[in-house]
Amino acid sequence: MSYTYDPELTRALAMLPDVDLTDLVGTRAKLAAAEADVSNDSFPCYVDVSERMVAGVGGEPDVPVRIYRPAGTAGRSSVLLYLHGGGFVLGGLDTVHGAAAEIAAEAGVVVVSVRYRLAPENPFPAAMKDCLSVLARVSAGDAGVDADPLRIGVGGDSAGAGLAAGVALAARDRKGPALRFQLLNMPALDDRLETPSMRAFVDTPLWTRAQAAHSWRYYLAKGTEHDGTDWARYAAPARADDLSGLPPAYVAVCEFDPLRDEGLDYGRRLVAAGVNTEIHLYPGTFHGCTRIVHADVARRMRSDAYGAVRRALLPTPSR
Numbered sequence: 001m002s003y004t005y006d007p008e009l010t011r012a013l014a015m016l017p018d019v020d021l022t023d024l025v026g027t028r029a030k031l032a033a034a035e036a037d038v039s040n041d042s043f044p045c046y047v048d049v050s051e052r053m054v055a056g057v058g059g060e061p062d063v064p065v066r067i068y069r070p071a072g073t074a075g076r077s078s079v080l081l082y083l084h085g086g087g088f089v090l091g092g093l094d095t096v097h098g099a100a101a102e103i104a105a106e107a108g109v110v111v112v113s114v115r116y117r118l119a120p121e122n123p124f125p126a127a128m129k130d131c132l133s134v135l136a137r138v139s140a141g142d143a144g145v146d147a148d149p150l151r152i153g154v155g156g157d158s159a160g161a162g163l164a165a166g167v168a169l170a171a172r173d174r175k176g177p178a179l180r181f182q183l184l185n186m187p188a189l190d191d192r193l194e195t196p197s198m199r200a201f202v203d204t205p206l207w208t209r210a211q212a213a214h215s216w217r218y219y220l221a222k223g224t225e226h227d228g229t230d231w232a233r234y235a236a237p238a239r240a241d242d243l244s245g246l247p248p249a250y251v252a253v254c255e256f257d258p259l260r261d262e263g264l265d266y267g268r269r270l271v272a273a274g275v276n277t278e279i280h281l282y283p284g285t286f287h288g289c290t291r292i293v294h295a296d297v298a299r300r301m302r303s304d305a306y307g308a309v310r311r312a313l314l315p316t317p318s319r
Contacts, residue, residue: 092115
C-alpha cells in the first residue's frame with residue numbers, strides 16, 4: 001500500500017531499525033548495541049537519575065527500576081510509572097531513558113521506569129505482576145520515592161501502554177493502589193488482530209500485523225490466554241467487559257499504525273463508560289514515530305502527552 005506520511009517523517013524512514021521478531025536473540029543484541037551509548041550526560045541538568053531494586057510482592061522477584069526526579073523535588077511527589085514498549089519481548093530501562101527524563105523535566109513529575117520481565121522466557125502474567133509490585137511499593141513509600149498516594153499515574157508506549165491499561169484494570173478490581181491517570185500512547189490492547197487497521201497495515205514502518213502476531217504469541221504462551229484465571233482478564237485489555245471506574249485516560253494513536261483502531265475503540269469505550277478520556281489521532285504518523293525527535297509532529301505528540309500528565313498529576317496552583 002502507499003501511505004501519505006508526514007514529509008518530515010518520510011525523510012527519516014531509511015534510518016529506522018528493522019524489528020525482526022523471528023530472531024529475538026539478534027534483534028535484542030542490535031537494540032542493546034544501539035542503546036550502549038545512552039548517558040545521563042545528554043539529560044537536562046534539572047533531572048536527577050538513580051536506580052534501585054524494588055521488592056516483589058507476594059513472592060514475586062525484585063524488579064529493577066530507574067527513577068527520574070526533577071531537580072529540587074522535595075516532599076511528597078506526583079509519580080508516573082512508565083512502562084517501555086517492545087512488543088512484550090524487547091526493551092528495558094535504556095530503551096526509554098531519554099523519554100523518561102524528558103517526561104520528568106517537562107511534566108514536572110517523578111518518573112519511575114520499570115524493567116519488567118520479557119516474554120517468551122517470562123510470558124504473561126510475569127510482566128503484569130512486576131508492574132503491580134512496583135505500583136504497590138511506590139504507593140506504600142517503599143520504592144525510594146516519597147510518593148503522594150493520591151497522585152500516582154501509570155503510562156507507557158505500545159506494549160507498555162497495553163500493560164498500563166492492564167495495571168489500571170487490576171488496580172480497580174483489587175481495590176487499589178489508587179491510580180489517578182493512565183497514559184496510553186499507541187497502545188497494544190487486542191490479541192485478536194481483527195480491527196480494520198490491523199488487517200490493512202501489513203507493511204508499515206516499525207510495526208506490522210505480522211509483528212503483532214509474533215508479539216502476542218510470545219506473550220500469551222499456551223495455557224495463559226484467557227484461561228479463566230484471575231489474571232487472564234488483564235492480558236488484552238480490549239477484551240475487558242467493564243471499563244467503568246477506571247482512572248482518567250489519555251489515548252494517542254497514529255494514522256498508519258496497525259494498533260490505531262484498537263486504541264480508538266478502547267478510548268471510545270472509556271468515554272461510554274463515563275471515564276474522563278482525551279483521544280488524539282495524529283495524521284501522517286506511524287507507530288513509534290515519536291523517536292524521530294526533530295519532526296514537528298513528533299514534538300507535538302510528546303508535548304501533548306506531557307501536558308496531559310501535568311494536568312492529571314500536578315496539584316492545581318492555588319489562587
